[in-house]
Amino acid sequence: MKILVPVKRVVDPNVKVRVKADGSGVDLVNVKMSMNPFDEIAVEEAVRLKEAGTATEVIVVSAGLGAVQETLRTALAMGADRAILVETDVELQPLAVAKLLKAIAEKEKPALVIAGKQAIDDDANQTGQVLAALLGWPQATFISKLVPGADEITVTREIDGGLETLAVKLPAVVTVDLRLNEPRFATLPNIMKAKKKPLETVKPADLGVDVTPRLTTLKVVEPPKRSAGIVVADVAQLVDKLKNVAKVI
Amino acid sequence: MAILVIAEHDNAVLKAATLNTVTAAARLGGDIHVLVAGAGIGAVSQAASRVAGVAKVLAVDAPQYEAQTPENVAELVRTLASGYSHILSPATSAGKNLTPRVAALLDVAQVSDIVGIEAPDTFVRPIYAGNALATVKSADAVKVLTVRTTAFEPAGEGGSAAIEPANAGPDLGLVRLLGREVIKSARPELGAAKVIVSGGRGLGSGENYGKVLEPLADKLGAALGASRAAVDAGFVPNDYQVGQTGKIVAPQLYIAVGISGQIQHLAGMKDSKVIVAINKDPDAPIFQVADYGLVADLFAAVPELVAALG
Numbered sequence: 001m002k003i004l005v006p007v008k009r010v011v012d013p014n015v016k017v018r019v020k021a022d023g024s025g026v027d028l029v030n031v032k033m034s035m036n037p038f039d040e041i042a043v044e045e046a047v048r049l050k051e052a053g054t055a056t057e058v059i060v061v062s063a064g065l066g067a068v069q070e071t072l073r074t075a076l077a078m079g080a081d082r083a084i085l086v087e088t089d090v091e092l093q094p095l096a097v098a099k100l101l102k103a104i105a106e107k108e109k110p111a112l113v114i115a116g117k118q119a120i121d122d123d124a125n126q127t128g129q130v131l132a133a134l135l136g137w138p139q140a141t142f143i144s145k146l147v148p149g150a151d152e153i154t155v156t157r158e159i160d161g162g163l164e165t166l167a168v169k170l171p172a173v174v175t176v177d178l179r180l181n182e183p184r185f186a187t188l189p190n191i192m193k194a195k196k197k198p199l200e201t202v203k204p205a206d207l208g209v210d211v212t213p214r215l216t217t218l219k220v221v222e223p224p225k226r227s228a229g230i231v232v233a234d235v236a237q238l239v240d241k242l243k244n245v246a247k248v249i
Numbered sequence: 250m251a252i253l254v255i256a257e258h259d260n261a262v263l264k265a266a267t268l269n270t271v272t273a274a275a276r277l278g279g280d281i282h283v284l285v286a287g288a289g290i291g292a293v294s295q296a297a298s299r300v301a302g303v304a305k306v307l308a309v310d311a312p313q314y315e316a317q318t319p320e321n322v323a324e325l326v327r328t329l330a331s332g333y334s335h336i337l338s339p340a341t342s343a344g345k346n347l348t349p350r351v352a353a354l355l356d357v358a359q360v361s362d363i364v365g366i367e368a369p370d371t372f373v374r375p376i377y378a379g380n381a382l383a384t385v386k387s388a389d390a391v392k393v394l395t396v397r398t399t400a401f402e403p404a405g406e407g408g409s410a411a412i413e414p415a416n417a418g419p420d421l422g423l424v425r426l427l428g429r430e431v432i433k434s435a436r437p438e439l440g441a442a443k444v445i446v447s448g449g450r451g452l453g454s455g456e457n458y459g460k461v462l463e464p465l466a467d468k469l470g471a472a473l474g475a476s477r478a479a480v481d482a483g484f485v486p487n488d489y490q491v492g493q494t495g496k497i498v499a500p501q502l503y504i505a506v507g508i509s510g511q512i513q514h515l516a517g518m519k520d521s522k523v524i525v526a527i528n529k530d531p532d533a534p535i536f537q538v539a540d541y542g543l544v545a546d547l548f549a550a551v552p553e554l555v556a557a558l559g
Contacts (some may be wrong), residue, residue: 003300006331016512017377026381094349095358120513122376124361126349129319137422138320141346144487154427158487160342160440162431166318168424178480178494179487214358218371218384221440226519229540231531235553238525241541246523248444248502249469249558 001111003046003055007039010073014026023219044183047079054148073110076194077186083199096211098130103207117175125246128175144234251280260287263296265441266339273396280304288315289405306412313420322352325418338397358417364400379492379517399499423428428539429433442472444502449476451507455484464555492517498510511537
């Protein structure tokens with residue numbers, strides 16, 4: 001089966017972002033960028049399915065400015081076969097991204113789309129579900145296990161209070177959670193090889209998709225700061241504070 | 250226009266997260282209708298009808314909703330959507346799974362995880378693990394929202410809404426539920442607990458996690474939580490995880506044991522009323538948000554705390 005993996009370039013998870021003084025957004029100048037951590041897990045799963053002989057081809061897709069190529073190259077270095085960049089300078093929101101992915105899925109006809117469950121910048125947790133709905137395909141979100149089959153896959157999902165196992169008809173969209181796998185690091189020889197792998201660039205208009213944002217960000221502010229409290233000397237003082245000052249026990 | 254709240258339930262019990270969602274809906278102005286889609290949902294519909302502020306309960310009782318798979322439920326909501334200005338559900342695992350699918354079928358952009366309502370079309374939501382709050386305005390005809398439950402009080406009882414059966418949609422047959430393993434626990438649910446005892450990598454193992462933290466949780470009637478590091482290390486299941494990619498909690502008391510306090514973890518618990526941190530590293534970032542910090546070896550301090558609570 002052919003597998004499509006959308007990847008997003010985001011602020012590195014170890015960076016603490018700063019809100020811009022004019023309230024227009026967060027400051028992304030000279031900030032380290034990385035592949036969204038959940039997307040790394042998605043790429044890893046697709047590559048493992050290829051290595052196991054289940055997947056025939058792994059295609060990675062990203063959308064945004066030219067710098068997104070870097071993220072696609074990382075995915076190629078992890079083992080994806082080829083990449084598609086949808087180049088645009090418009091601010092992309094999940095619905096628009098899902099429409100771009102739908103157009104690509106209709107062209108490439110993958111049996112499976114493996115996506116990260118959420119991007120750690122906008123924290124929207126939507127794109128996979130929206131894509132599945134637009135395609136009329138089933139979805140399995142937040143998966144921690146994937147067992148491929150001929151016409152369907154069996155997945156284990158993380159739900160509140162435990163786990164759920166589903167049989168999902170193909171083609172389908174799955175979104176991955178933390179425990180699915182441990183993504184590999186791209187090795188230097190593979191990074192070199194990835195530079196020669198095909199990377200196709202298209203525009204949203206080529207795909208017939210209107211990416212105009214539906215949501216307007218009016219302002220971005222810092223959340224109220226929580227001030228540090230006190231350091232207690234010992235357990236006795238802690239219990240005293242909780243009982244008599246905070247009155248929470 | 251009316252507002253539709255999609256109830257979260259397990260066919261037997263109305264989940265508490267629905268109550269917070271009703272409170273958010275009440276801020277929007279308009280009659281509140283609650284959709285209960287499931288199989289054998291009599292008790293859930295009754296419970297929903299008693300929630301204060303609810304004008305009508307739409308009860309859709311059919312076998313294709315027993316597992317509440319998002320494919321079937323989203324299709325149902327699509328057919329019911331006309332006439333509603335807003336469609337809301339809680340930003341829980343179930344709500345996050347279903348609601349974007351509803352938004353997509355209506356061709357609207359969902360606003361995820363709202364923590365504030367400025368106007369019927371303008372909402373506040375956290376981004377970057379809660380390190381920034383964005384105010385966003387929706388241009389769509391129907392606003393589809395998921396609600397961060399900790400940002401809204403639960404609605405009380407006292408309602409007496411009419412329960413109206415509604416027609417079921419098709420069974421799309423795209424997904425089969427093979428099984429659910431829900432861990433039965435006598436402890437309160439993490440999302441609704443008043444006290445949470447949470448453990449991190451400092452505990453060293455799953456065995457230590459249980460041995461050290463369970464007596465404290467028992468003593469306080471607390472739910473158990475964990476940092477992502479503890480989940481990654483395999484100490485506890487994923488649904489214990491508090492943080493950006495886990496559960497967002499805001500209990501009266503949050504006790505962080507052996508948790509260093511990465512921003513992704515702080516994102517999930519910094520709205521707690523009182524935070525206690527027990528960690529042997531005085532420089533751990535968790536102390537920057539803790540009301541009461543105890544720099545100590547957790548293996549000595551926690552049993553001592555259990556004893557002191559008598």
